[in-house]
Amino acid sequence: EEDPSAIISRFQRYLQIDTAQPSPQYAQAADFILSQARDLSLESQTKEFVQGKPVILLKWLGSNPELPSILLNSHTDVVPVEQEKWSHHPFEAHLDRQGNIYARGSQDMKCVGMQYFEAIRKLKASGFEPVRSIYLSFVPDEEIGGHDGAEKFVDSDVFKNLNVGIVLDEGLASPDEYYRAYYAERCPWWLVIKANGQPGHGAKLYDNTAMENLLKSIESVRRFRASQFDLVKAGLKGEGEVVSVNMVFLKAGTPSPTGFVMNLQPSEAEAGFDIRVPPTDDPESLERRISEEWAPASRNMTFELGQFKQKVSVHDKFGKPILTATDSSNPWWTLLEEAIRKANGKLGKPKILFGSTDARHFRQRGLPAIGFSPMANTPILLHDHNEFLNKDEYLKGIDVYVEIIKSYASYVEHTRKEASRDEL
Numbered sequence: 001e002e003d004p005s006a007i008i009s010r011f012q013r014y015l016q017i018d019t020a021q022p023s024p025q026y027a028q029a030a031d032f033i034l035s036q037a038r039d040l041s042l043e044s045q046t047k048e049f050v051q052g053k054p055v056i057l058l059k060w061l062g063s064n065p066e067l068p069s070i071l072l073n074s075h076t077d078v079v080p081v082e083q084e085k086w087s088h089h090p091f092e093a094h095l096d097r098q099g100n101i102y103a104r105g106s107q108d109m110k111c112v113g114m115q116y117f118e119a120i121r122k123l124k125a126s127g128f129e130p131v132r133s134i135y136l137s138f139v140p141d142e143e144i145g146g147h148d149g150a151e152k153f154v155d156s157d158v159f160k161n162l163n164v165g166i167v168l169d170e171g172l173a174s175p176d177e178y179y180r181a182y183y184a185e186r187c188p189w190w191l192v193i194k195a196n197g198q199p200g201h202g203a204k205l206y207d208n209t210a211m212e213n214l215l216k217s218i219e220s221v222r223r224f225r226a227s228q229f230d231l232v233k234a235g236l237k238g239e240g241e242v243v244s245v246n247m248v249f250l251k252a253g254t255p256s257p258t259g260f261v262m263n264l265q266p267s268e269a270e271a272g273f274d275i276r277v278p279p280t281d282d283p284e285s286l287e288r289r290i291s292e293e294w295a296p297a298s299r300n301m302t303f304e305l306g307q308f309k310q311k312v313s314v315h316d317k318f319g320k321p322i323l324t325a326t327d328s329s330n331p332w333w334t335l336l337e338e339a340i341r342k343a344n345g346k347l348g349k350p351k352i353l354f355g356s357t358d359a360r361h362f363r364q365r366g367l368p369a370i371g372f373s374p375m376a377n378t379p380i381l382l383h384d385h386n387e388f389l390n391k392d393e394y395l396k397g398i399d400v401y402v403e404i405i406k407s408y409a410s411y412v413e414h415t416r417k418e419a420s421r422d423e424l
C-alpha cells in the first residue's frame with residue numbers, strides 16, 4: 001500500500017496549476033497529466049482541436065478491445081476566483097489540520113480526474129487486467145460551455161474510433177453520507193436582454209425610459225423565478241427539475257470620471273441571466289415567455305440567447321428529454337450501484353443535476369453518461385469561495401473508483417442495446 005501522503009501530494013500538485021478561466025494554464029496541466037500517464041504506462045494522445053486547448057486522451061488497453069470501451073471524462077479548467085475572499089490561496093492547495101484541502105477545483109473537478117489516475121494506479125499494482133479498454137479524457141473549456149473541448153472531441157473521428165459504451169463524468173458533492181449520481185442535467189441558456197428607451201433629464205418623470213423598460217422585465221423574471229423556487233421549497237420538485245433564472249449582471253448608465261452621470265436617464269440598459277432548462281421541460285414555452293414577457297419588442301426590448309447558437313441541448317431532435325436510464329435496462333447503472341456498495345459507500349436516489357456538464361455532449365451522441373463525483377459528507381462548494389475537499393473523502397473516493405473501474409472493465413456481456421447502437 002502506498003503512503004496516502006504521496007497520493008495527496010499528487011492531488012495538490014494538480015490543484016496548484018492555475019487553470020482558471022478565462023486564461024487557463026493548459027500547457028502546464030497537460031504536462032502534468034502526461035507525466036502521470038507515463039508513470040502508469042498509459043498510452044497517450046493529445047489533440048488540439050483548437051490551438052492551445054488540448055484534449056488529452058489516455059488509454060489502458062483491454063484484453064478484448066472489440067467490446068465497447070469505458071470513458072472516464074474530466075475537465076481541466078476551473079472557474080475564476082475572488083482571491084481576497086478566500087481564507088487560503090486558491091491555488092496553493094493548503095491542507096489544514098482537519099485534513100481539508102482548499103483549492104479552486106478541489107471539488108469541480110480536479111479531484112475526479114486525479115481519482116481516476118489513482119484508482120488505475122491501485123488496480124495496476126494489484127495486477128488487475130481490464131477486458132474492456134478504458135479511456136481517460138481530460139478536456140478543456142467545460143466552464144465556458146465545452147465548445148472547444150468536449151463538443152469538438154465527440155464530433156471527431158478520434159472519438160468515433162473509441163467505440164465508447166459508457167461515460168462517467170462529474171456529479172456533485174453531497175452534504176450527507178449518501179453519494180449522488182446524476183442521469184441527466186439542465187441545459188444552460190445564457191440570456192442577455194437589452195432595453196432601449198427615451199433618454200432625458202434625470203429629474204423628469206416620463207414613460208418609456210430604458211431603465212423602466214428593463215425594470216418591468218426584471219420584475220417579471222423575478223415573479224417567474226419565485227414560482228419555480230417555491231416548487232423546490234415545497235419539496236414538489238428537485239433543484240434540477242425546475243427552470244432557474246438568476247440575474248448575473250446589470251449594465252447601464254453614462255460613465256463619468258467620478259462614477260456615473262447622475263442627471264441623465266440613459267437610452268440603453270442591459271441585464272444578463274443564467275437560465276437552466278430541465279430536460280423534462282418544454283423549451284419552446286420558455287422561449288415564448290422570453291420574447292413575449294421578458295424582452296417584448298413592444299416595450300422596445302431585444303434579447304440574445306447564447307445557447308441557441310449552440311447545437312447541444314438536453315433534448316433530442318424531437319424535443320424529447322435525453323436521460324440515461326437508472327434501472328435494470330442499463331447494466332452500467334446496476335454495476336455502478338453494486339460497485340459503490342462493494343466499496344462500503346451509500347448511494348442516494350439518482351437526480352437531475354442542477355448545473356450543466358460535458359455529459360450532455362456525450363448523451364446527445366446517444367451514449368449513456370452518469371454524473372458522479374464521490375464526495376459524501378461534504379458541503380457543495382463548487383464555484384464558491386473556499387472550495388475544499390477533505391483528504392479522507394478524497395481517498396475513499398479512489399477506492400470507489402477502484403470498484404467501479406474493476407466492474408466496468410470486466411463486464412463482458414455485450415448487451416443487445418450496445419449491439420444495436422454499434423450498427424448505427
Ligand code: MET
Pocket residue numbers: 142143144145146188355356357
Ligand atoms: C454553460 S456550460 C456549463 C458550465 C458550468 N459547468 C456550469 O454549470 O455553470
Ligand SMILES: [Zn+2]
Pocket residue numbers: 075108109142170357
Ligand atoms: Zn465541473
Ligand SMILES: [Zn+2]
Pocket residue numbers: 079108143382383
Ligand atoms: Zn464548474
